[in-house]
Amino acid sequence: MMFQFTEEQKMIREMVREFTKKEVEPRDKWMDENGFDYELHKKLTQAGLMGIHLEEKYGGGGGDPVTSIIVIHEIAKGSASAALFLDANWLAADLILYHGTEAQKDKYLPQAAQGKIFAFGLTEASGGSDAAAIKSTVVPAADGGWVMNGGKAWITNSGVADYYIILAKTDPEAGAKGISAFIVPKDAEGLAIGKFEDKMGMRGSATCELAFNNLRLPADALLGQLGMGFKYAMQALDGARISIGAIAAGLSEHAMNIARSYANERVCFGKPIGKFQGIQFKFADMAAEIRAMELMTYDTAKMKAEGLRHTLEAAETKLFSGTRCTQICLECQQILGGNGYSKEFHVERFVRDAKLLEIGEGTNEILRMLIGGTVLAQK
């Protein structure tokens, strides 16, 4: 590691590691088959993990961005779905932490610490990559509030969330500068939540469409300044991309651990397959790549904690980690041979879970555009 965890961060890591072994890992298969696990959410709340990075005055654990990444990394070693749930929850709730008024922070952050669930709504059915081209609108209402119309697609935590942070156009002529962020409670009049998506993987995290039909909001639903929503969303995605690095590292380690036990036990041609160079080389590459993911993830988290801009580093972390995680899970499936194709041995689920890490929160192509463009502009 290029830096050391504090004693407190080490303690939290141990605590979450224990929690994951006992409460998270045993539920991952159940979530794949049944969807979001309210029982696990209750346990995450009881363990103080939902608000671990929030200031104590809001009822949080007083941690920092490195602490939240430790939590996501450790939980992902037991369930990528559960880690994605936390990532999306914090992506949304932290927009209030970073851009909310004091009144909004006082109202919502204690609820976040107490386990209320948040969701982040940017993508629309017409497209996610060109985020400035969203079509949902918000106009001022006669009573000083707001009226929202349009819809969102692929929103993680939708259907289970208590609050949605929705990005919509307040000035359709102004492009990205005409987008603002709004806090929408789940029971807002005019909000319709679609059915749960029947996804390939990450099935323990809930995903639905949202429709806004003359959805009425009070004046104080505006988050931060008018026209700043796109900038806030892009900054939030910088942070969330670090979380994807942490999920990728945790999920890859989980897969490699199963493959290692298998390779040390499975006998072919009179010896364990782990004794063959063709299998050993796979573990060499996987171990090196997982270490690289961890270093990139925690180094970028440290940049965030120190208030440094980390747009490039977060994109690099997500691109490398997400891409390699998919390949590592496939490689582990290969090591298990025919059993890798069976649900009983878990790794096929990890293959399905991993692919999302190359799509959500910026596809590989969009990240390559961002990274390539930045690198080419450097002198």
Ligand SMILES: Cc1cc2nc3c(=O)[nH]c(=O)nc-3n(C[C@H](O)[C@H](O)[C@H](O)COP(=O)(O)OP(=O)(O)OC[C@H]3O[C@@H](n4cnc5c(N)ncnc54)[C@H](O)[C@@H]3O)c2cc1C
């Ligand atoms: C399980 C899941 C959870 C999600 N959770 C959330 C969430 O909580 N909140 C939220 O707002 N969104 C969420 N998303 C949406 C996700 O961020 C989008 O799916 C993603 O940004 C891609 O958008 P799209 O699906 O509309 O694809 P499109 O934007 O239509 O892109 C289609 C393909 O074209 C490629 N492409 C597009 N433009 C270019 C270009 N210029 N050059 C080269 N290739 C290009 C893309 O990389 C992609 O491969 C989630 C998605 C999934 C699958």
